[in-house]
Amino acid sequence: DVKVTQSSRYLVKRTGEKVFLECVQDMDHENMFWYRQDPGLGLRLIYFSYDVKMKEKGDIPEGYSVSREKKERFSLILESASTNQTSMYLCASRVGGDSGNTIYFGEGSWLTVV
Amino acid sequence: KNEVEQSPQNLTAQEGEFITINCSYSVGISALHWLQQHPGGGIVSLFMLSSGKKKHGRLIATINIQEKHSSLHITASHPRDSAVYICAVRSPFTNTGNQFYFGTGTSLTVIP
Numbered sequence: 001d002v003k004v005t006q007s008s009r010y011l012v013k014r015t016g017e018k019v020f021l022e023c024v025q026d027m028d029h030e031n032m033f034w035y036r037q038d039p040g041l042g043l044r045l046i047y048f049s050y051d052v053k054m055k056e057k058g059d060i061p062e063g064y065s066v067s068r069e070k071k072e073r074f075s076l077i078l079e080s081a082s083t084n085q086t087s088m089y090l091c092a093s094r095v096g097g098d099s100g101n102t103i104y105f106g107e108g109s110w111l112t113v114v
Numbered sequence: 115k116n117e118v119e120q121s122p123q124n125l126t127a128q129e130g131e132f133i134t135i136n137c138s139y140s141v142g143i144s145a146l147h148w149l150q151q152h153p154g155g156g157i158v159s160l161f162m163l164s165s166g167k168k169k170h171g172r173l174i175a176t177i178n179i180q181e182k183h184s185s186l187h188i189t190a191s192h193p194r195d196s197a198v199y200i201c202a203v204r205s206p207f208t209n210t211g212n213q214f215y216f217g218t219g220t221s222l223t224v225i226p
Binding site for chain 2: 045
């Protein structure tokens with residue numbers, strides 16, 4: 001089974017802190033994603049990476065950056081956390097190219113910024 | 115503009131009832147997913163469809179490609195079916211690398 005692992009399930013951070021959310025997948029997938037999920041808004045794409053060191057902005061990249069130094073790991077960085085970044089963050093991965101119809105999700109990371 | 119629309123947003127049912135959740139999409143797709151999310155966050159895929167109908171236990175998913183519409187049915191609903199159900203499509207015809215679009219989800223509560 002594909003496994004997408006998010007390192008932290010629950011975090012509480014202070015306004016202005018730098019926050020790292022880590023995600024690792026074990027299926028050699030080319031594509032990895034970071035989403036945030038808020039009530040009534042569904043899943044919104046923050047950033048997408050289609051290969052090592054390659055990234056693309058999603059719908060809501062402001063206030064976030066990402067790093068993909070190794071194929072299996074995709075990190076989401078909040079340079080200076082703010083209270084409006086309190087949310088649930090989901091990492092996902094899929095095979096790249098035409099065959100990648102299935103997307104696999106991690107368990108989610110609940111971030112509270114106080 | 116939402117490429118994927120789901121209805122209803124919220125649904126409460128009595129145990130044993132037949133439940134239908136609907137999904138309409140506006141883009142060309144290669145696949146449609148029905149996803150389930152329990153409280154606590156993790157999302158699992160229930161079905162992947164590109165045509166026709168699939169059945170797994172008490173769950174049935176159908177898709178009509180011409181009408182760009184899919185339904186998820188739950189027969190003999192049970193409290194353990196309480197979850198958020200999300201419709202997602204993969205559209206390889208977009209110019210971005212993302213290609214996945216999600217509905218906002220249907221929150222189902224089944225009362226004993």
